[in-house]
Amino acid sequence: MDLSPDMQLWNGRVDTGEGDRARRWHQVVRPLDDGTLPGIALLGFACDEGVARNQGRIGAAEGPAVLRRALAGHAWHPTAPLADAGDVACTDGDLAAAQQRLAEAVQQLVTAGHFPLVLGGGHETAYGTYSGLARACPESVIGIVNFDAHFDLRAAAVPTSGTPFAQIADDCAVRSQPFRYACLGVAEPSNTQALFDRARALDVRWRLDTEMVPWRLAETRSFLADFVASVDRVYLTIDLDVLPAAQMPAVSAPAGFGVELAVVETLVADLAASGKLAAADLVEFNPRFDQDSHGAKAAARLAWCITRHLKR
Numbered sequence: 001m002d003l004s005p006d007m008q009l010w011n012g013r014v015d016t017g018e019g020d021r022a023r024r025w026h027q028v029v030r031p032l033d034d035g036t037l038p039g040i041a042l043l044g045f046a047c048d049e050g051v052a053r054n055q056g057r058i059g060a061a062e063g064p065a066v067l068r069r070a071l072a073g074h075a076w077h078p079t080a081p082l083a084d085a086g087d088v089a090c091t092d093g094d095l096a097a098a099q100q101r102l103a104e105a106v107q108q109l110v111t112a113g114h115f116p117l118v119l120g121g122g123h124e125t126a127y128g129t130y131s132g133l134a135r136a137c138p139e140s141v142i143g144i145v146n147f148d149a150h151f152d153l154r155a156a157a158v159p160t161s162g163t164p165f166a167q168i169a170d171d172c173a174v175r176s177q178p179f180r181y182a183c184l185g186v187a188e189p190s191n192t193q194a195l196f197d198r199a200r201a202l203d204v205r206w207r208l209d210t211e212m213v214p215w216r217l218a219e220t221r222s223f224l225a226d227f228v229a230s231v232d233r234v235y236l237t238i239d240l241d242v243l244p245a246a247q248m249p250a251v252s253a254p255a256g257f258g259v260e261l262a263v264v265e266t267l268v269a270d271l272a273a274s275g276k277l278a279a280a281d282l283v284e285f286n287p288r289f290d291q292d293s294h295g296a297k298a299a300a301r302l303a304w305c306i307t308r309h310l311k312r
């Protein structure tokens with residue numbers, strides 16, 4: 001796999017003379033090659049074709065590069081190797097082909113023993129990430145944990161950023177595999193009754209944004225632990241529009257209510273430490289709508305959290 005990572009994106013502060021334990025991401029990350037030991041592999045999906053098709057605000061294709069720059073200066077804590085596998089892009093409007101290329105890259109990474117951390121891209125990223133993981137481990141029951149204000153279970157004429165979990169449900173039905181999907185942070189005003197009906201028909205587990213307030217965190221942790229216990233492996237997808245608009249302005253559809261970053265981070269850390277997390281993506285980050293990098297910082301913090309707590 002050669003997706004030509006742009007290593008120029010990785011630069012930042014150097015604490016000269018403080019030794020190995022003072023390193024930051026930009027000093028640790030290496031371009032992925034055949035000799036890279038199994039570890040964390042960053043993979044960009046530079047695509048907002050699904051957002052455009054879903055009547056959203058484009059710009060998420062610029063997300064992967066900005067997220068790498070935001071991550072570059074973070075202190076390095078994990079011990080696993082960190083590699084940059086480069087980007088899969090969608091430049092010709094052929095979303096299905098781009099999702100297939102993403103799936104192939106994710107499949108190769110998982111098969112080689114890496115943990116793919118995919119930097120989206122709109123939520124159409126999820127269909128590629130999931131498909132790659134499912135191909136790499138066809139015997140596993142994969143549980144999808146989606147932090148999102150939206151179910152993304154739309155029935156649309158063409159695939160969009162609003163359809164990935166409906167597409168996955170269809171694929172699972174074809175393969176006679178169970179469709180295991182938990183959606184955390186669902187905003188009632190942002191999902192029609194038809195979407196709730198589809199979620200019920202597909203046996204989706206969900207928690208509303210109003211149920212994910214900090215003072216009900218213990219309940220939410222237990223909800224998530226029960227879901228994780230019921231599957232073999234977990235695919236985590238974080239749609240950044242789950243965060244309140246004040247914490248995450250840099251998305252197509254900012255949340256009026258949202259789930260606090262502190263709550264999301266605690267739950268993400270739980271998932272990373274579960275030993276079942278097999279792949280993750282962060283999606284919908286759109287730098288065009290950021291304010292003084294607040295959104296980039298929140299998104300980078302969640303990516304950092306996954307790597308900090310990851311147990312495999």
Ligand SMILES: N=CN[C@@H](CCC(=O)O)C(=O)O
Binds near residue numbers: 054056123151154252
């Ligand atoms: N990823 C897509 N999410 C939402 C967008 C909603 C909106 O644009 O208001 C959806 O399709 O439901």
Ligand SMILES: [Mn+2]
Binds near residue numbers: 253
């Ligand atoms: Mn969303």
Ligand SMILES: [Mn+2]
Binds near residue numbers: 152239
């Ligand atoms: Mn979404």
